[in-house]
Amino acid sequence: MIHGRSLFHIVASLIILHFSGATKKGTEKQTTSETQKSVQCGTWTKHANGGIFTSPNYPSKYPPDQECIYIIEAAPRQCIELYFDEKYSIEPSWECKFDHIEVRDGPFGFSPIIGRFCGQQNPPVIKSSGRFLWIKFFADGELESMGFSARYNFTPDPDFKDLGVLKPLPACEFEMGGPEGIVESVQILKEGKASASEAVDCKWYIRAPPRSKIYLRFLDYEMQNSNECKRNFVAVYDGSSSVEDLKAKFCSTVANDVMLRTGLGVIRMWADEGSRNSRFQMLFTSFQEHTVRRVHL
Structure with a gap:
């Protein structure tokens, strides 16, 4: 909850x-x-x-x-x-x-x-x-x-009637930050978060410097089971990992770059046991928006 x-x-x-065009008891609801x-x-x-x-x-x-x-x-x-x-x-x-x-x-x-x-x-x-x-x-x-x-x-x-009940998922979270860096799925194995045969639901939390926003660019992306979002996807959240902050979700053959409006980005990868060959690599870049002030002569 x-x-x-x-x-x-x-x-x-x-x-x-x-509610457009709705009236009640013959009068317009104000x-x-x-x-x-x-x-x-x-x-x-x-x-x-x-x-x-x-x-x-x-x-x-x-x-x-x-x-x-x-x-x-x-x-x-x-x-x-x-x-x-x-x-x-x-x-x-x-x-x-x-x-x-x-x-x-x-x-x-x-x-x-x-x-x-x-x-x-x-x-x-x-x-x-x-x-x-x-x-x-x-x-x-x-x-x-x-x-x-x-x-x-x-x-x-x-x-999933032929696959049975999903086993408990391993804890899988990463903290990242700074002006730029690489987020990639190979971190799951490199850091021992899960074995190559386990289903994973991993999150990368990217924290930009103060007053900065985040730009995300995919360098590599492939879903083992394309267009099967229930089996594998990469999702981008803007501001928190809650579903209402979901910015984009990719499970087909193409993943687009994403611009975030906040300084906290969350990358989530879901892959079931039969989708562990799914992979991605993403470059994050922090930046600050500068406003141009007009000078009146």
Whole structure:
């Protein structure tokens, strides 16, 4: 579970404040400073045995002006099943433009949408295609209802039915910094982080000098199982290793250079047991942006 600043970052960065063309009770809904304030709610959950989450105050009526983001994370080689309790009631509206639950297949607010739900009939069982589900509960300023209770559990990913359960992953992190340097996958073996036959989930933390940003350039890159992101990828994060700071993810045959907006870059390499020939080498360069001041004559 993510606490404190990270949870606030997730909720704040994903809030959607405008619903184009939506009117209610024949009047245009006005956005005020009061309605813009959404109560912090929602969680990042990855409990191994599943769990339960609810709308605020359930089974009593949820309060108005809510924006809650729930992100469910499964372990590698698992998918998610999501069930809604029959005691369910969310203000009905055409196409669920007002109060609603929105579910997406992935960890982001722009992941493929599975459905948007409201009314008195609880949603059907929802199954993810991978390790994440993103769920948003939205309530406007009028007509509150009971809300929902949802439970989730994990099931084996059918894409890996012949490989079985993944063994525990070795600890694999690297700290790097300075004006420039090389990040490369061969460090995993050189520094004894994992054997050549173990699955790895490794992170390189690059810390630039104060007031600097980071530019990343790939010198070498090859995924053993191209276009199979569940099996191998290289990802770049900007500011932290949390999923909301994901800048780019590469698992095909091409990897592009990346410019970061902060002085902390995180490179992550995931490779399962059958993808350990995947490799990359990356040059990082720290730089400072200089502003040109105009001189008036």
